[in-house]
Amino acid sequence: MKFTDPTTQKRLEAMAVLVCSLYLYHYFGLSWLFFALTFALPDLSILGYLRSKSFGAFTYNLVHCFIWPTLLLVAGLTLEIVMAQQIGLVWLAHCAFDRTIGWGLKYEDSFCHTDLGTNQLPIDTPLLK
Numbered sequence: 001m002k003f004t005d006p007t008t009q010k011r012l013e014a015m016a017v018l019v020c021s022l023y024l025y026h027y028f029g030l031s032w033l034f035f036a037l038t039f040a041l042p043d044l045s046i047l048g049y050l051r052s053k054s055f056g057a058f059t060y061n062l063v064h065c066f067i068w069p070t071l072l073l074v075a076g077l078t079l080e081i082v083m084a085q086q087i088g089l090v091w092l093a094h095c096a097f098d099r100t101i102g103w104g105l106k107y108e109d110s111f112c113h114t115d116l117g118t119n120q121l122p123i124d125t126p127l128l129k
Contacts, residue, residue, distance in 0.1 A: 035093075038087070
């Protein structure tokens with residue numbers, strides 16, 4: 001593995017975001033039960049694929065973008081709203097986790113075609129191919 005490869009760098013950066021978000025979650029003493037119960041919620045955005053591949057890619061990318069959870073986290077910190085901090089950190093951790101394991105932002109032709117490469121699903125799902 002070449003550390004200077006752009007895809008490797010993106011995944012390592014995502015891992016750094018994941019570690020930082022988990023550290024801050026622990027540092028702020030937030031509920032790990034809440035974390036466990038809400039961690040996968042951003043993946044509901046794949047329901048957009050029921051409409052079309054392009055709409056599915058749009059909804060997935062919109063929800064899995066680092067911008068929104070980061071803005072929510074900063075707003076929560078600025079306004080001292082613990083729930084916003086908590087949701088922002090869980091959401092950020094989810095997005096970073098997906099990218100760390102190679103499931104990046106989607107192209108419109110296939111759920112498996114991402115900015116981090118092309119992946120394969122463990123099950124045969126024509127809707128997401």
